[in-house]
Structure formats: C-alpha cells, structure tokens
Amino acid sequence: MMNSGNPIPYQSLLGNDHYEPIYQNMTNAMNCSQAVDTLDCLCSVPYAQLNKYISSYAASSFFPVVDGDFIQRYPSKQLADGAFVKVPILSGANTDEGTNFAPKPVNNETQFANYLATGYSLGAPLNPSIINSILAAYPDDPCQGTPADLGCTVLGAPFGAEWRRAASYYG
DSSP, X not given: OEESOOSSOSSOOOOHHHHHHHHHHHHHHTTOTTSSSHHHHHHHSOHHHHHHHXXXXXXXXXXXXXXXXXXXXXXXXXXXXXXXXXXXXXXXXXXXXXXXXXXXXXXXXXXXHHHHHHTTTTSSOOOHHHHHHHHHHSOSOTTSSOGGGOOSSTTTTTTOHHHHHHHHHHO
C-alpha cells in the first residue's frame, strides 16, 4: 500500500551530490558530525529535536535517489521496461496534503507563476504554456473550480487565496 505518492516521482531525481551537503548540514546541526557513524548518531537524537530540524524548509527536500541498488534505474524507465515487482498496489492520497509542499508566501498570481517557472519543489521549471494551463485549472478563487473540491476555507484563511491555490496545485 502506498499513500501520498506513486512509483514514479513527480520531481526530478537528484543524486548524492545534491543530498550530501543537506545531510552534512543535518549532522552538524544535530551535533553528529564528529561521530564515527553519523547515521547511528542521528538515530539517537530525540525525536522532537530531529523532527523540528527535518520539518524546516532547509531540510525538507528528501526524495528518492537512483542508487543502483534499492532504486536501480529511473523508475519511469523501469516501468516502461516492465522491470519491477508485479504485485497489486493500493494507492491513496490525503486531502490538503499539498499544504506541506506549497511555497509560502504566495500572495499573488505573479508569485505563483514564478514558482512554477522556477520549478519550485518539483525539480524542473515549467514552460509558459503549461503555466497558463495550471493557472486556468487552479483559479485564484479557491471556492471556484479548485480540483477535487478542496474548498475555500480549510487552511486557506491564514495565508490567503493565492497560497490556497498553490497548496491545491502542489497537492
């Protein structure tokens, strides 16, 4: 069973060269950088302390990595080649899960379009025609036409309609 995702990640897969500095920053912040086994040290950090760090914007971008072992090749290529374990999959999603990934602050359409153009959290910039399609599909009035009827008041009030729009899209 999978929740909040699928076998093909939406974002570009990044390698160790991207994640190593993030890991090193985390080991430094958790006073584990001098440990012989930094991962073991991180496992001993109190949950609240580690969770606070991982939940920060600076540390919240961990995604799968093609490591040649657990993920042998790009999942899209493995899927196309039929090179995967063939078992039934139950996949699900949560209402409003995009609120964790949506950029903040997004106070107007220009900011939202800029986030899309720079590839915020998805790893790849989008071209103008796709951006215009997204802006049309996710209107700035979250009460009108937001896909999946995500509503206009739940979590929208603290950040405004534009942020709600971005949260619906990223969800």
